[in-house]
Amino acid sequence: MDDVDFLKSVRIPDQSVRIPDLFGLSIGFFDPMNGGKTEALIAELRRAPYFKTNAVAYNSSLNTRERDALVIDGERPFPAKTVSSIDEVKEDLERRIRDHKSFHFNRQSLGKIFEQEGIPQHRGYPLRVVGIDEANLFTLTPDDAQKMLDFLSWSREQGLAVYLAGLKYDFRHLPFGQIHAVLPYVDIQLSKKPVCMALRDNGETACINTANHTQRVWSGEFAEEQGLSQYLASEPAFDFVDKDGTHFFDQYLPAPFCDQTMRIEESKDGRIKYLPVCNDCARVPYKNETFEIYNALVKGDHSFGFLGQTKLTTAILEFLVEEKWVEQNADGRLVPVPYYRHQAGGYASKQE
Ligand SMILES: [Zn+2]
Known part of the structure; x- marks a missing residue:
């Protein structure tokens, strides 16, 4: 069994696989929100230059939190290009790949870092690694999903390694847009299962089960804004630990099933939060x-x-x-x- 077959069989992140062995393949991280998908994506992109290849990351303009960067926990951003469609990803890539081929370099300048349209690149290395964060935002409609399939097929022909990070399911545990149409074409699905961040027994015990779902919670203030405070008042609070270790007691409520699918803006200011949860702790009232x-x-x-x-x-x-x-x-x-x-x-x- 070679390394790639091994990866396919065990489905765990394994950095023992050489990036060049992934050229022509697509690799997906599809775990619940705030579970480490973007970290895993960035870790792979950071590995690329060691194999003498450049990498470029993209995210969606629907994500208003992160412009031209992939950000984890508000820490040092990873340079990326924000685009509005998969067609734009392809256009941008084609131009960058062409430009890389035209750059002059010699023994001294080979591998030197320079900035190519806002993204640090290494001179003389080909661009063969692509990361797409929040891939689910690029596959909201059947048409978008078809474009993603065409893109993956084009990337295979070009010998690119394409990493996709995204959600399979929304906060209701239902398929997120049309991402499911793409999954059968993703060569390797790596799983980095997060731990459930819910607190049980009135906040006394931290649940440490493996998380399957993305839990959306509303702040009391947001429930008020939505005019649903009186109904949610009958709903027990959802206590949890945030990624940075902050414990939240009696401040958040599980978002109701009838909440809208996309809420990105509200997660910026803490009116809503997302956390990975297990089957036992997941709650979708109404x-x-x-x-x-x-x-x-x-x-x-x-x-x-x-x-x-x-x-x-x-x-x-x-x-x-x-x-x-x-x-x-x-x-x-x-x-x-x-x-x-x-x-x-x-x-x-x-x-x-
Ligand atoms: Zn749990």
């Missing part, structure tokens, strides 16, 4: 209520006032419309949006 309403609409029953909680019912209906589970028909009635198979592999509504 899942049942959301499905009660959705299932009623699927059956054509419009008497969904049965929840008896106006604000909650409104929040759920807004969610169902916003996330395109239902739409208004010509009579003004809410009807379920039909989902169809798409070519990239998965299901989507006609609107996508």
